[in-house]
Amino acid sequence: MTLLSVNLNKIAVLRNSRGGNEPDVLRAARTCIEAGCGGITVHPRPDLRHIRPDDVYALAERLPADIEFNIEGNPFAPPRGPYPGLLALCRAARPAQVTLVPDNDDQLTSDHGFDLQRDANRLRPLVEEFARLGCRVSLFVDAGTRELEPAARIGAQRIEIYTGPYAHAYAQGQPDAALAACVETARRARAQGLGVNAGHDLSQSNLGALHRAIPWLAEVSIGHALICEALYEGLAPTVRNYLKILSA
Template identity: 75%
Template sequence: MTLLSVNLNKIAVLRNSRGGDEPSLARAAQTCIEAGCGGITVHPRPDQRHIRPDDVRMLAQLLRGRVEYNIEGNPFAGARGSYPGLLALAREVRPTQITLVPDGDGQITSDHGFDLVRDADRLAPLVAGFREIGCRVSLFVDAGTTNFEPAVRIGAQRVEIYTGPYAAAFAEGRVGDALAACVETARRAQQAGLAVNAGHDLSQTNLGTFKAAIPGLAEVSIGHALIGEALYEGLAATVRRYLQILD
């Protein structure tokens, strides 16, 4: 079964908008775990617009031995303020998986993947650093990527397909080409020996079609849509609905 990792960034956005500790990341994570999710995802950024380093540390304690812990981030972003850098943070908390994403402060959200041919040599020592501390390493890639030799060469174990364009095409009723690009990318990655994750704008509406098209899909990381839907249906009920789609 495809693992559901719930991204808690939006809980942190809401908390930070008011200050204090509510809504509670710990309670949100606990609720998702009790509802059956297989993992929790966070994406700490140097500008700390949502998840903060202390959140990462707190969740590491809460999740250890229970579900997978996936930390997303830009490996090239340096330390800033209390943000120590992605590799330094990973050394502290030892997540199950690190998903490397080429994002910057100017992006509202992640909106593109790595160019593996161009970026592999820069990524290589960082991938090695994460592997040395026991993290599984996944690289964020665009649908349509077909050359995965560079990812294999530098030691990546998974790729995460950026599904934003697929979700947009699905909403507009023209899903064919966008889904085909995802399917081909997944097929090529699996042929190269990489497991395939997916994430970004996946929802209850479009997830079933995506899952059915990609045999062996290892994991989906879902936050924005899931938290939005949970405002109406409740967090535990929404997590269970996603699990039913993935089953």
């Protein structure tokens, strides 16, 4: 079954907007786990806009051993203030998976994947460093990416398909071309021996079609839509709704 990893960034956004510790990131993680999710995702950024390094350390100490901890981030972003850099965070937290994403402070959210033809050689030593920590390495790529041999060659074990354009097309009632691009990239990744994750703007409305088209998805990482839906339905019921979609 495809693993559901819940991204807790939006919980931290709400907490940081007021200060203090509410809503509690750790309590939110426990609630999602008790509802049945198999993983917790965080994406700390150098500007500390949501998940902070202290959240990463606390989650690393408290997550059950059978729950996958996935840390996303830009491996090229240098340390800044309390942010020690992605490699240092992973050295301390030892997540099961690290997802490398080419984002920066100017982006409201991740909005594109790596150009593997251009970035592979620069990524290689970092992929090797993360692997030495025992982390599975996943690379964020655009749907429609055809040349995935570089990802396998530098030692990545998975890709994560950026599904933002698919979600937008689905909302517009014209998902076919965007979905086909996701499927094509997933097929090419599988041919290279790479596992396939997916994430960004996935929701209860659009996840089922993606999962039916790519039934071998290893993992989906869902945060913004899940937390928005949880405002109306409750966090635990929302997590269970996603699990029903993935088990169908």
